[in-house]
Amino acid sequence: MAHLSILGTGNMGQAIASVAAKGGHTVQLLGQDDVATPISGDIVVLAVPYPAVSTVISQRGAQLADKIVVDITNPLNFETFDSLVVPADGSAAAEIASALPHSRVLKAFNTTFAATLAAGTVGPLTTTVLIAGDDADAKSALAGIVTSGGLEVIDAGSLGRARELEALGFLQLTLAANEKISWTGGFGVNA
């Protein structure tokens, strides 16, 4: 069994916590008011909106060394809903990896809405979590938690693939915001 720390108590943090709990893992769920509480997990999920990540890193960066850090963000321009705020040839995950050189950074959960994580399904399909990262052991550890929680996992490749995962997350958010898809649906994977 693994022990996760999830920074962020919003719908995504709660949904990821529920997946881990279903798999029999223990979860430390930390909110903004818990900044003085040390992180106890070896796997840390940054379940905060992209604009809050830099604050979390400035507060918690030293504690994140040697840990697996999971970036779930979709770095949208939430004013226009028409672009990402990271460089076209970069990603939020790449920025986070650069800011945390002693952590093993993964991109995951940004292509699944909270509702499909919690339900375990996207319509008739089992929800699939796409994971990108450069450390095979870290990906395997996270994949084990996700599959034990009843979801499917696909290894999407190196952390460089976070760029495409963020494009997919962005696309899915724009479709939901424009009522082309439901917040309880979206992209599923038929492997």
Place this chain on the structure above:
Amino acid sequence: MAHLSILGTGNMGQAIASVAAKGGHTVQLLGQDDVATPISGDIVVLAVPYPAVSTVISQRGAQLADKIVVDITNPLNFETFDSLVVPADGSAAAEIASALPHSRVLKAFNTTFAATLAAGTVGPLTTTVLIAGDDADAKSALAGIVTSGGLEVIDAGSLGRARELEALGFLQLTLAANEKISWTGGFGVNA
């Protein structure tokens, strides 16, 4: 009923032709040897690999004026399978629209494998074609053909969204090439 011209007789061209035929539309399917045959459709699908598009435009550009031109390409670096060959802030669709200023360019079909177009399903889901473009009437005309052929359609937004559709197509191709998903499966949409 519409009349389509499809330039390219590969598996994607044939699959798109089959969708149109199921919907009761007529199709002119043109291969490389048919360069002297005039295009007869008002909607023209460029069903050739990305590297061949520039040749098609140089041969057929004048004939494509005033037509709806559908770009289905995924402009991968097929040597590395690790990047796209278009600028990070651009897309193949944007390049084609720039080269064909008198055509109404749409991006479509690049996020569906040929097998799922032909079958009409991605596993338990009806195959969904994502269409991006700046001309609402052109999108509506293509959407009508696709839905009459038994598939679902989602309007993904402006032609600028082609960038995200190409990222999604790229991701899907890398997953299939790495045997993470099947060429008969991939991303489906549960609206």
